[in-house]
Amino acid sequence: MSKNNEILDDYAKYYMSNFGKPKLVVQRAFGSRLTDVDGREYIDLLGGIAVNALGHAHPELLRTINVQASQMMHVSNFFTTEPQVKLAKKLAELVDLATGIDGAPGKNNARVLLTNSGTESVEAALKIIKEHANASTGKGKIGPKGRILALNHSFHGRTLGALSVTSKEKYRTPFNPLIPNVEFIDPTIPALKKAFADKSKPVAGIILECIQGEAGVVPIPVQFIQEARKITKNNGALLVVDEVQTGVGRTGRWFAFERAGIVPDVVTLAKGLGGGFPIGAVIALNGTSEILEPGDHGTTFGGNPLACSVALKVLEIIEGERLLQNARSSFDAIVDTFENLENPYIKDIRGKGLLVGIELKTKKGAGSVEVAAKCLENGLIVNNVNESTIRLAPALNITPAELHQGLRILNKSIYQIFDPKNKLGRVYA
Ligand code: PLP
Numbered sequence: 001m002s003k004n005n006e007i008l009d010d011y012a013k014y015y016m017s018n019f020g021k022p023k024l025v026v027q028r029a030f031g032s033r034l035t036d037v038d039g040r041e042y043i044d045l046l047g048g049i050a051v052n053a054l055g056h057a058h059p060e061l062l063r064t065i066n067v068q069a070s071q072m073m074h075v076s077n078f079f080t081t082e083p084q085v086k087l088a089k090k091l092a093e094l095v096d097l098a099t100g101i102d103g104a105p106g107k108n109n110a111r112v113l114l115t116n117s118g119t120e121s122v123e124a125a126l127k128i129i130k131e132h133a134n135a136s137t138g139k140g141k142i143g144p145k146g147r148i149l150a151l152n153h154s155f156h157g158r159t160l161g162a163l164s165v166t167s168k169e170k171y172r173t174p175f176n177p178l179i180p181n182v183e184f185i186d187p188t189i190p191a192l193k194k195a196f197a198d199k200s201k202p203v204a205g206i207i208l209e210c211i212q213g214e215a216g217v218v219p220i221p222v223q224f225i226q227e228a229r230k231i232t233k234n235n236g237a238l239l240v241v242d243e244v245q246t247g248v249g250r251t252g253r254w255f256a257f258e259r260a261g262i263v264p265d266v267v268t269l270a271k272g273l274g275g276g277f278p279i280g281a282v283i284a285l286n287g288t289s290e291i292l293e294p295g296d297h298g299t300t301f302g303g304n305p306l307a308c309s310v311a312l313k314v315l316e317i318i319e320g321e322r323l324l325q326n327a328r329s330s331f332d333a334i335v336d337t338f339e340n341l342e343n344p345y346i347k348d349i350r351g352k353g354l355l356v357g358i359e360l361k362t363k364k365g366a367g368s369v370e371v372a373a374k375c376l377e378n379g380l381i382v383n384n385v386n387e388s389t390i391r392l393a394p395a396l397n398i399t400p401a402e403l404h405q406g407l408r409i410l411n412k413s414i415y416q417i418f419d420p421k422n423k424l425g426r427v428y429a
Pocket of ligand 1: 117118119120122155156157158209213214242243244245270271
């Protein structure tokens with residue numbers, strides 16, 4: 001029996017089955033390559049689902065972990081540490097940079113809360129919306145029945161609050177009832193205006209992703225995001241931008257909301273922030289940074305000095321190695337590659353930077369599930385984010401050669417699934 005199968009047998013016995021059967025047992029990873037326990041190598045175009053921003057085992061991250069772990073890993077939030085405060089300051093500065101005009105940073109009085117994951121960041125953001133609604137008084141009073149708007153096809157996490165603003169019925173149904181007064185709308189301006197027109201239950205806030213990752217890497221129209229900003233502001237509601245997947249340079253900008261030229265009230269982060277080390281963040285801007293008061297929220301591990309040192313180093317390397325630029329040029333390279341390869345089974349290539357959805361022209365027995373499985377057989381890791389779309393979210397420092405090698409395997413795998421007898425007579429290496 002292969003070592004993979006041996007370990008998978010024990011996984012089936014001892015691990016809860018919520019993730020289904022793992023596709024591989026990975027033993028080690030370096031840069032944009034993984035090796036499984038049987039010694040097979042894979043190119044990694046998924047980056048742990050947009051997490052391994054610097055690839056695997058980046059030497060500077062390893063050194064940072066080593067140095068910080070020897071000094072102090074955790075002290076509790078009765079205390080603070082220099083890495084924690086430095087990271088909060090750095091994230092606040094990045095938000096200022098992202099909201100500036102002509103190179104002059106904006107001024108947002110941003111304050112940060114550090115968490116351990118995306119869903120935990122979303123929980124904190126939802127608490128900010130709720131507390132804002134409950135504390136409102138006078139003419140702009142929203143109150144506890146204030147609605148939270150989320151978008152159809154959204155994904156914000158699996159804890160009960162975050163699940164309440166995640167639209168997929170399959171994820172929600174087993175856990176109903178979830179938190180009340182959540183309404184899902186399409187990302188259109190008429191839908192937005194209609195939702196705000198109902199004054200019997202005012203809107204407390206909107207949560208949205210600028211690019212809906214789990215929906216199949218679907219960018220939300222910039223005009224919608226701009227209108228969401230305008231209408232929330234005019235109605236005393238909050239705008240939360242969930243950048244758990246899109247933030248920290250993934251889309252070729254520090255934050256995906258930059259393309260809409262808006263200033264959100266709250267931004268959630270996780271995934272790429274720790275480059276593989278678990279950490280999340282909530283950044284609250286302007287008035288919202290004062291909403292959570294002592295005792296309103298907490299976390300034991302969130303903001304520990306080890307995670308903060310790693311995140312600071314990730315941000316420093318993204319800046320120093322000009323990885324936002326690499327993400328942007330890599331997107332162009334992906335589009336160019338598939339244009340040159342003239343693959344007739346590709347319907348659309350979407351996304352920004354290194355968050356890419358490749359939509360296939362599916363037919364019976366041939367779709368992204370089959371293509372992703374074939375890729376794995378051929379030594380490439382990608383994700384079938386839905387039935388028709390392959391998601392790529394590789395390391396932001398992936399080299400052009402590695403990217404190209406991965407794309408060629410993807411191209412070959414698509415042909416092997418859609419044209420198994422090679423009737424088109426394509427030559428692919
Ligand atoms: N928000 C968005 C936009 C996400 O894509 C995800 C995870 O995919 C989450 C929240 C939840 O993050 P986590 O899995 O770290 O809890």
